[in-house]
Each structure stands twice: as C-alpha cells, then as structure tokens.
Amino acid sequence: MSYLALHHGSYYFQIRVPAALVAQFGQIIRVNLQTADRGIARPIALRLASDWLARFSTAHETARIDLAGVSLIAEGGLESPPLEPLGVQQRLAPVAPSAGFVTPQIIRPLHAKSVSDDELFDTWKRIDRTREASTEREMQAAIRVFRQFTKVQAAELGRSDVAAFRDHLLDKKLARATVSKKIGFISTLLQVGFDAGLLSENVARGLKIPKAKVPTLVRRAFTVAELTRIFSSKVYSQGFRPIGGGGEACAWLPMIALATGARLEEIAQLRSSDIYVDSSNGPVMRITDEDPEQRVKNEGSRRTVPLHPDLIRGGLLDYVEAIGEAGSKWLFPALEPDHDGRRGGNWGKWFQRYLRTRSGLGISDPTVVFHSFRHTFKTLCRAAMIPEDVHDALTGHVSASISRQYGEMPLAPLVSAIAAVRLPVALPRVLS
Incomplete structure (x- = not known):
C-alpha cells in the first residue's frame, strides 16, 4: 500500500490512525507535501511514515494497545472523511480531532534530527525546478547572511533566534521590504524542512516585521x-x-x-x-x-x-x-x-x-x-x-x-x- 494520494495536483502523505489512538491523534494523519512530482513526494512520505509508525509504536507500548488496526490509505482514492483542499496556513491551523485532521503539534517527527542548510536548500530546490536562477541565489544569500549572525543549527533553532536576526537586520537600517524578504526566505526554508519531516516545526512562521516610522521612499513620475x-x-x-x-x-x-x-x-x-x-x-x-x-x-x-x-x-x-x-x-x-x-x-x-x-x-x-x-x-x-x-x-x-x-x-x-x-x-x- 502507498502512503501517497494525489489530490488537486498535489501529493499528500496520509496514514490511518489505529482505532485505539484516534482520541489522541484523530482519525487520519494527512500532510500536504506541496509537490506534484512523485519522485520528490515518495521519499518525503516514507520519512513521515517512519516517524508516525514509531510514534504509534511508542503510544502502543505506553497504552498497551494492539497495533493490528493500523491501515494505510491506498493511492488513487480518497476515503471518508473527505479530503478538503488545504493550503499551508489552513493545514497547520488547529482543528478538532473529530474532523479527521491532525493538530499542528502532532505533524512532527518523533525526535528533532540534525539537518544541514545544504540539505534544506536542496529539498527546497527540488520542489520547484522551474525557479529562476536569481531566486536560488537570493535564497543562498539569505542563508549566508543568517549564518553570519547565528550558528545554531536548523533543528535547534528557537523563534527567538529568528526574531533576533530580524532585529539585527532592522538595526542595520535595512529597508523593511528587504528585511521581510530575507526573513521570508528563512521561513520558507524551515517550512520545507518541516513539511519534509526533517524539522519538528517552522519557528519563523508568521514572524512580523514592524512597520517603519518613516514611510519607505516611493518612486514618482518624472517632471x-x-x-x-x-x-x-x-x-x-x-x-x-x-x-x-x-x-x-x-x-x-x-x-x-x-x-x-x-x-x-x-x-x-x-x-x-x-x-x-x-x-x-x-x-x-x-x-x-x-x-x-x-x-x-x-x-x-x-x-x-x-x-x-x-x-x-x-x-x-x-x-x-x-x-x-x-x-x-x-x-x-x-x-x-x-x-x-x-x-x-x-x-x-x-x-x-x-x-x-x-x-x-x-x-x-x-x-x-x-x-x-x-x-x-x-x-x-x-x-x-x-x-x-x-x-x-x-x-x-x-x-x-x-x-x-x-x-x-x-x-x-x-x-x-x-x-x-x-x-x-x-x-x-x-x-x-
């Protein structure tokens, strides 16, 4: 059986939760892998499957339940409850277990793993092979600037680390748009790691950039x-x-x-x-x-x-x-x-x-x-x-x-x- 389901042009990882664990995890674990490339989606799904089966096993040892009820959803069809088309923000929003979706604190690896910036960058790059070369260079430049500020590895980053980086950029008098773009690249990189099961969370998601007291220069027409x-x-x-x-x-x-x-x-x-x-x-x-x-x-x-x-x-x-x-x-x-x-x-x-x-x-x-x-x-x-x-x-x-x-x-x-x-x-x- 496959852990993958293709829905609205995007692959999803999904696995049915054992009946005895539904109260804890919900009926189905489902993650939008945000790619239409099966070659990219399959290894991500296998990594997530490994993490979830390990989590189920741990829960089994704790509660002494029978894992015989674990079933996988076959590729190609969507079983009840129906799969709703969700974006990243929607998928990560808290929902009731009865809805059949996992809450954000559940879609995580069992343990934080060491992951390099290069591995995250390569994963991000593979998701969309049509990106302009200039966008890839901007991502690499953002990572380079971030690493000049902090050496804390991605799996060990806290939200305060990214917030401190934001404040550092603002203290250098960079334009708010420039700061927002650099933070956006770091957040995107961490989100890719989170969705791929490489990171336990995206600590940069939703980090706000304060508005400038003085408005940014606006281009004007010629006189x-x-x-x-x-x-x-x-x-x-x-x-x-x-x-x-x-x-x-x-x-x-x-x-x-x-x-x-x-x-x-x-x-x-x-x-x-x-x-x-x-x-x-x-x-x-x-x-x-x-x-x-x-x-x-x-x-x-x-x-x-x-x-x-x-x-x-x-x-x-x-x-x-x-x-x-x-x-x-x-x-x-x-x-x-x-x-x-x-x-x-x-x-x-x-x-x-x-x-x-x-x-x-x-x-x-x-x-x-x-x-x-x-x-x-x-x-x-x-x-x-x-x-x-x-x-x-x-x-x-x-x-x-x-x-x-x-x-x-x-x-x-x-x-x-x-x-x-x-x-x-x-x-x-x-x-x-």
Whole structure:
C-alpha cells in the first residue's frame, strides 16, 4: 500500500490512525507535501511514515494497545472523511480531532534530527525546478547572511533566534521590504524542512516585521523639466553612444518606456519581430515570453501594445526595419545580458549612473529611476481620462477584480487610448 494520494495536483502523505489512538491523534494523519512530482513526494512520505509508525509504536507500548488496526490509505482514492483542499496556513491551523485532521503539534517527527542548510536548500530546490536562477541565489544569500549572525543549527533553532536576526537586520537600517524578504526566505526554508519531516516545526512562521516610522521612499513620475533634460541630452542631440549604453538602446529604451509604460526588461528583450504593423490596428509591440530567453512578470504581462504616434515620428519603424535587414534576432543586439540572463540588467545599472552623475543627466532625487517612466505613463493615462481597465491592459497590470478576469481586452480600444495620451515633451527624431 502507498502512503501517497494525489489530490488537486498535489501529493499528500496520509496514514490511518489505529482505532485505539484516534482520541489522541484523530482519525487520519494527512500532510500536504506541496509537490506534484512523485519522485520528490515518495521519499518525503516514507520519512513521515517512519516517524508516525514509531510514534504509534511508542503510544502502543505506553497504552498497551494492539497495533493490528493500523491501515494505510491506498493511492488513487480518497476515503471518508473527505479530503478538503488545504493550503499551508489552513493545514497547520488547529482543528478538532473529530474532523479527521491532525493538530499542528502532532505533524512532527518523533525526535528533532540534525539537518544541514545544504540539505534544506536542496529539498527546497527540488520542489520547484522551474525557479529562476536569481531566486536560488537570493535564497543562498539569505542563508549566508543568517549564518553570519547565528550558528545554531536548523533543528535547534528557537523563534527567538529568528526574531533576533530580524532585529539585527532592522538595526542595520535595512529597508523593511528587504528585511521581510530575507526573513521570508528563512521561513520558507524551515517550512520545507518541516513539511519534509526533517524539522519538528517552522519557528519563523508568521514572524512580523514592524512597520517603519518613516514611510519607505516611493518612486514618482518624472517632471516635465526632467523629461526635457533627458530627451535633449547628448544621447539625442549629438548621437552620443556611451560604453554600457547598449548602442541604440540608450536612445530607444527611454522613449519606448515613456510612450508605452512598458517595464525595462520587457523592452530590452524585444525581438526585431515583436514590433510590426498590424493590418487592422497599425504599428504594435508584442510583449511575450515565447522565446526561451524572454520572460514576463505575470500572466497579465503578455500583451500587445499599440505604438504611440510620437514613436513612429521618432523613427522607430525605420530602426526596426534596419535591424531586421541586418538579420538580428534582438531589437537591441548590443545589450549584454547580466548573470541572470536579463537583457536589461546591465543597461539598467548604466542608466542609473547616467541619471545621477553630473556628466550625465544630473537628476539626484532617489525617488526617480527608470521605472519612473512607467509611473509617468500611468499619470498621463489618467490625465487623458482613459478607463482604468484599459490602461491596465496597456501596462500589463493585473487587477484583483473577478469581473476583470473574464474575457479579453480588444485591441481597438487600446489604439484609441494610446492616441489620446499626450506626451508632455516632444520626442526627438533618432537617426541610427
């Protein structure tokens, strides 16, 4: 018999409790293994089975009961009581034994075991093999910082250890979002260990990060004066193409961002075929992850955006045609991907330096970054009285509204919306 049951795309470990122990443990021990990979789920289930059979045996010796009533639930079917689809938070919430679910203090190994950070990391990594390499590096960095603070092994950690680490990060004046992210990585790692039966509990779960007394800096839109400084700079007036600027990318990325509201990486990873003239709607830009080297932030990020007339007057279609004739796959072939494969990663660092330095644009306000073009575009959409669902479709913002999740946004309203946006500065003509 198997200890596994597949339900709603996720494997569960489950074992029926001996009748004489139901009052103590509930009718069924059931744990969501949070993976759809049987190869990952099976060894976790066997480890949990070993722990639970040992616990039943101990209870048997104590109460002198007969273990002949232990039965396992076969894979493929769910027996009464019915299995409810539970998330991690729900599964760990206390419930009555009569409901057939185990209380949180019960789903634990019999004894705390020594487990290394590497073992926890490898277990976390195996659960989702589609994670970005950058996410894995962030997890490793969080573990490294945590271990610089404490050498207490995972199985011996107390909640006070993680709380002290949180306070240490806050004392270093790190942003609350940064502290929350690092604590979140540690909590995720411990939760994986707990769910795999490697740890007796996740001592970091639910640890709060106090709100900052002073609000975090919020990015703002560009002013007209700042936009004028950008689009009259020597990049446009003198054909200046600095090292790190990615050739023609240093001219086109700001222009496209202002006139479409697209994210930096969305523009940087455009292929030469992603900008074309639609027979019904005119020039458009496709943002997609069809190519293995492209990525999108979320489902709503995949979209087609009509191009603003000012971009056409600026010479964008001429540039696209020239790049296509040169046989380049990428619209901006001079961009050098960073170590995570992001085509806009290194360029973004260059633009930040160019934005701040006196020899560049000399805009020192820390709330102004490349993403400010996106803020500016959203402001312009509101000024043009464009409905929120329309400019969300233009920028790839995902709404929480249920009604907005039905149907698709036609391209025609987007064309009209783009035409209604009035850019606060005239975009220059770029001669590539």
